[in-house]
Amino acid sequence: MNNKQSLLASLEQSRERVLELLNSLDAQQAKVPYLPGINPPIWEVGHAAFFFERFILQNLDKTPSYNPALDDIWDSFELAHEDRWQEGLFPDKPDTLRYFDDTFNKVKQRIETKALTDSDLYLYKYAIFHLNMHIESMVWARQSLGYAPPPYASNNTGAENTRSIDHNDVEVPAGRYRIGMPPESAHYATEDFCFDNEKPGFVVEMEAFKISKNLVSNAQYLAFIQSGGYEEDQHWSMAGLKWRDSHGARHPLFWKKENGIWLERHFDQWLPVQAELPVKHVSYWEAQAYCKFAGRRLPSEFEWEVAALGNREQGEFNKFPWGNTMETHRVDMDSTHMARLPVSALPEGDSPFGCRQMIGTVWEWTDSLFFPYNGFTMDMYPFMSTLQFGDHKVVRGGSCATSSILIRGTYRQAYTPDRNDVFVGFRTCAQ
Ligand SMILES: [Fe+2]
Numbered sequence: 001m002n003n004k005q006s007l008l009a010s011l012e013q014s015r016e017r018v019l020e021l022l023n024s025l026d027a028q029q030a031k032v033p034y035l036p037g038i039n040p041p042i043w044e045v046g047h048a049a050f051f052f053e054r055f056i057l058q059n060l061d062k063t064p065s066y067n068p069a070l071d072d073i074w075d076s077f078e079l080a081h082e083d084r085w086q087e088g089l090f091p092d093k094p095d096t097l098r099y100f101d102d103t104f105n106k107v108k109q110r111i112e113t114k115a116l117t118d119s120d121l122y123l124y125k126y127a128i129f130h131l132n133m134h135i136e137s138m139v140w141a142r143q144s145l146g147y148a149p150p151p152y153a154s155n156n157t158g159a160e161n162t163r164s165i166d167h168n169d170v171e172v173p174a175g176r177y178r179i180g181m182p183p184e185s186a187h188y189a190t191e192d193f194c195f196d197n198e199k200p201g202f203v204v205e206m207e208a209f210k211i212s213k214n215l216v217s218n219a220q221y222l223a224f225i226q227s228g229g230y231e232e233d234q235h236w237s238m239a240g241l242k243w244r245d246s247h248g249a250r251h252p253l254f255w256k257k258e259n260g261i262w263l264e265r266h267f268d269q270w271l272p273v274q275a276e277l278p279v280k281h282v283s284y285w286e287a288q289a290y291c292k293f294a295g296r297r298l299p300s301e302f303e304w305e306v307a308a309l310g311n312r313e314q315g316e317f318n319k320f321p322w323g324n325t326m327e328t329h330r331v332d333m334d335s336t337h338m339a340r341l342p343v344s345a346l347p348e349g350d351s352p353f354g355c356r357q358m359i360g361t362v363w364e365w366t367d368s369l370f371f372p373y374n375g376f377t378m379d380m381y382p383f384m385s386t387l388q389f390g391d392h393k394v395v396r397g398g399s400c401a402t403s404s405i406l407i408r409g410t411y412r413q414a415y416t417p418d419r420n421d422v423f424v425g426f427r428t429c430a431q
Contacts (some may be wrong), residue, residue: 050074240285284417332358362425
C-alpha cells in the first residue's frame with residue numbers, strides 16, 4: 001500500500017466491504033438491539049467516515065466539518081457506547097451514506113491530486129486500517145445477532161475431516177529473539193506501518209518451550225466439557241469462577257446441546273459441532289480452565305510471537321510466519337472460511353517451528369496483560385492502545401473476520417478476559 005494506486009485500491013475495497021455489510025441488512029436488522037460488544041451498524045459507518053474526515057480532511061486541509069452538529073455523535077470518545085442506541089440521535093441510513101460517500105470521494109480525490117508525503121500516507125493507512133477494524137466488528141456483530149454471514153464470505157460450513165489431527169507440540173529452542181517492530185521503524189514508517197503498541201521492538205532471552213502445533217480443537221474442548229470441566233471448581237481461577245457463575249457458562253457461547261448432540265450456531269445456522277474445527281468464542285477464563293484441566297498453560301505473548309515468527313536477534317526479520325509479505329492463500333482471513341477449516345488445514349501458513357494457523361482463523365488468547373513496550377510513544381490517535389493498557393489480555397494473530405491488510409505477527413490486540421463474542425480461540429504450551 002505504498003503508492004497511490006494500491007492505496008486507492010485498499011480504500012475502494014474497504015469501502016465496498018463496509019457498504020456490503022451495511023446494505024445486506026434490512027431495515028429491521030439494521031436496528032440492532034443493545035449488546036455491549038457491538039455498535040449500531042449505521043453509527044459504525046458514520047463513525048468510520050468521521051475518522052477520515054477528522055484525521056485527513058480537517059487535520060491536513062482544515063476542511064470545515066461536514067456537519068459540526070454531528071461531530072460529537074460520530075466520535076466514539078464523545079458518545080458513550082450505550083448512548084449510541086438513542087432513537088433519532090444520528091442520521092438515518094440514506095443521510096449517513098451520503099456523508100460516507102462525500103467523505104470518501106474527497107479523500108479519494110485528495111489521494112489522486114496531491115503529492116503523497118510519508119506523513120500523509122501514514123494517515124491514509126491509519127484511517128483505512130481503522131475502517132477495517134470496524135469491518136471486523138460488523139462481522140462479529142452478525143455472529144452475535146444470528147444474522148447471515150457477510151455476503152462476500154465463502155459458503156463453507158465445514159467438511160467432515162477424518163484425517164487424524166496432530167495434537168503434538170513443537171519445540172522452540174532457547175535463544176535471543178526479536179519482539180515487536182524493529183526500533184529503526186520511524187514514527188511515520190510507511191514501509192513498515194505498525195501501531196504504537198508494537199513499537200519499539202527489542203530482544204528477549206527466551207528459554208526453550210513447547211507449544212502446540214495446532215489450535216485447540218472442538219474435540220479437545222469437548223473432552224473438557226464431558227469430563228465435567230465447567231462444574232469442577234478446581235479447574236477455575238477465582239476470577240474465572242466469578243465469571244463462570246455470573247454468566248452461568250457451561251459451554252462456549254454459541255453452543256447448545258439438543259437431543260444429545262452438540263450444536264454450534266454459525267451466524268444464522270445451527271450446525272453440528274465438528275471435532276476437527278478450532279474451538280472459538282471462548283473467554284480467557286474458559287481457555288485458562290481448559291489449560292488447568294489438560295495440564296497445560298497459555299503462552300505468554302512473547303512465546304506466541306517467537307513461535308509464530310522465530311525472528312532471531314541475528315538474522316532476517318519477518319512479519320509473517322512464512323516471510324515478509326501477506327499471502328492470503330496461506331490464511332483464513334477476510335471472511336473466507338470463517339474458522340470452518342480443520343485445525344490441521346493450511347500447512348502453507350506454518351511458522352518456522354511448524355505452528356499452524358497462527359495468522360488468521362481465530363485470535364489467540366495469551367496469558368499476558370496488555371502493557372506498552374519500553375519506550376512507547378503514543379500515535380496520532382491517542383486511544384488506539386492507551387485505554388486498554390493494564391486490564392486487557394493480549395490476543396494475537398488476527399481472526400477469520402480480520403482484514404488481511406491489517407495484520408502481521410507483531411500485531412497486538414487486547415480484549416477484556418470475559419470477551420467471547422469475538423472470533424477468539426487459543427493454543428497451549430507444555431507446563
Ligand atoms: Fe473506531
